[in-house]
Amino acid sequence: MEEFPKPPFERILFVCCNEREPGEDACANRGSAELQKKLKDYMKSKDLKGRCRISRAMCLGQCAVGPNVCVYPENVWYHHVTEKDLGEIQRRWIDSMCS
């Protein structure tokens, strides 16, 4: 293997989109796919494609408290994320890349 000479992205937001059977603890069962799409659309609207990614993740190991989002390289994690939290996430992690 070869190491990238520099990280290909400045920031990645991983949104757990793991699915399980209905009624089981899983972020996708609580609407995380819609959260991921909204964050991605917002990031694209800010013309950050190529610098930032909003990635769909498999299980992040915190299923009981999902939907979960984690931000790298800062290693900041959010749990119980709802649509009303997206504004704060967008401001802190996406808008801050535009200045």
Ligand code: FES
């Ligand atoms: S299903 Fe999302 S953290 Fe496990």
